[in-house]
Amino acid sequence: MNGLLDLTPWQVAFATLIMTHLTIVAVTVFLHRAQAHRALDLHPLPAHLFRFWLWLTTGMVTREWVAVHRKHHAHCETPQDPHSPQVLGLRRVFWQGAELYREAVRDPAVSARYGEGTPEDWLEHKLYRRFQWQGLGLMLLIDLLLFGVLGLTVWAVQMLWIPVLAAGVINGMGHAIGYRNFDTPDASTNLLPWGVLIGGEELHNNHHAFPASARLASRCWEFDLGWVYIRLLVLLRLARVKKLAPRPAWGAGKQVVDIETLKALLIGRMHVTRRFSREVLTPVVREELCRSEHHCRRLARHARRLLVLDQARLDEPGRRRLEQLLHASQRLQVVYQYRERLRQIWERNAPSQEALLGLLQDWCQQAENTGIQALEHFSRNLRGLTLLPTAR
Numbered sequence: 001m002n003g004l005l006d007l008t009p010w011q012v013a014f015a016t017l018i019m020t021h022l023t024i025v026a027v028t029v030f031l032h033r034a035q036a037h038r039a040l041d042l043h044p045l046p047a048h049l050f051r052f053w054l055w056l057t058t059g060m061v062t063r064e065w066v067a068v069h070r071k072h073h074a075h076c077e078t079p080q081d082p083h084s085p086q087v088l089g090l091r092r093v094f095w096q097g098a099e100l101y102r103e104a105v106r107d108p109a110v111s112a113r114y115g116e117g118t119p120e121d122w123l124e125h126k127l128y129r130r131f132q133w134q135g136l137g138l139m140l141l142i143d144l145l146l147f148g149v150l151g152l153t154v155w156a157v158q159m160l161w162i163p164v165l166a167a168g169v170i171n172g173m174g175h176a177i178g179y180r181n182f183d184t185p186d187a188s189t190n191l192l193p194w195g196v197l198i199g200g201e202e203l204h205n206n207h208h209a210f211p212a213s214a215r216l217a218s219r220c221w222e223f224d225l226g227w228v229y230i231r232l233l234v235l236l237r238l239a240r241v242k243k244l245a246p247r248p249a250w251g252a253g254k255q256v257v258d259i260e261t262l263k264a265l266l267i268g269r270m271h272v273t274r275r276f277s278r279e280v281l282t283p284v285v286r287e288e289l290c291r292s293e294h295h296c297r298r299l300a301r302h303a304r305r306l307l308v309l310d311q312a313r314l315d316e317p318g319r320r321r322l323e324q325l326l327h328a329s330q331r332l333q334v335v336y337q338y339r340e341r342l343r344q345i346w347e348r349n350a351p352s353q354e355a356l357l358g359l360l361q362d363w364c365q366q367a368e369n370t371g372i373q374a375l376e377h378f379s380r381n382l383r384g385l386t387l388l389p390t391a392r
Contacts, residue, residue, distance in 0.1 A: 003148035016154045020161040023057045026050040028199035028226040036066045039214035043238040055135035064105040067115035076186040083171040090176045097167025174204035182209035182270040193222045200224035209270040210245035244390040251384030257361045264385040269346050283374045288329035
């Protein structure tokens, strides 16, 4: 009745947590960071082990999962996004995330367009794709053999783990609640600063700011457990990190806006917009619109969301509130316009780097003549922007 291992119920629960955690590690390290975003290369040994474990515990096909995820990034928070709570509603994405995934992969054009570069070997074609659901049946037999009658419960938990935590919590709540380090054009949030339960995927806003980074933690107090496993694989020479998020530095001594400044701006723009919001927008809102400390805290939260969001993502009431906010202060209008002009520099399809450099130089010169102290100070610091080497 207790299976070959003859474990107590508490031991079975612990074994279940270990196995579900292995599934999370396989998803975040193999499917997400290595396959979907090419942030690291994995040695064939862990790559094959991850694929086999995912076949047993999820039935997901690598090419299909990668394609759906890449489409999500390409069309985030639009009707083409396979699982946006901003479009479909949080309730539907949370409870029907797995169904939305299956609905997306029914279209072969999705895999054909977004699934390039995923495994196409004999195992993928003859086993993992051909017998997609048989792996789940094999996992059920293994659980029953190891844990006896309780194996059925173990298997049920395994089957629900990814649909609930990945498809529901990350795809749903990770675009609805939490905190934001970066003013990304989507609604992504960090659910917690300690990415343990879901292997670091809790740091979802950081990921959307720098999708190609193998490390999801951005602040010194954030923790990404998936990165710990990647570092372990690197030490064992079973992985090679290819990409990490940029680390900008703001040097006070440098006064010339040159190509290096432009490069640092283009690569580290998410850090720049975060600093602009903190050092320019927030102080000006407080100076111009606050009537009391309590009113200021409430106003700052409300104003920040309106000022940093792309206008295309604001609904009609939001646009009207933004217009009212800007109409209430000329200085706030100015700093908002300078934020938009700065954003347009890295979004503009200029004919050359020299043309973009000229736009950045003009921006700095004009910003420092506005008479707005916070904006002038930010611009002088921006002149010294450089990129630090990324520690691996």
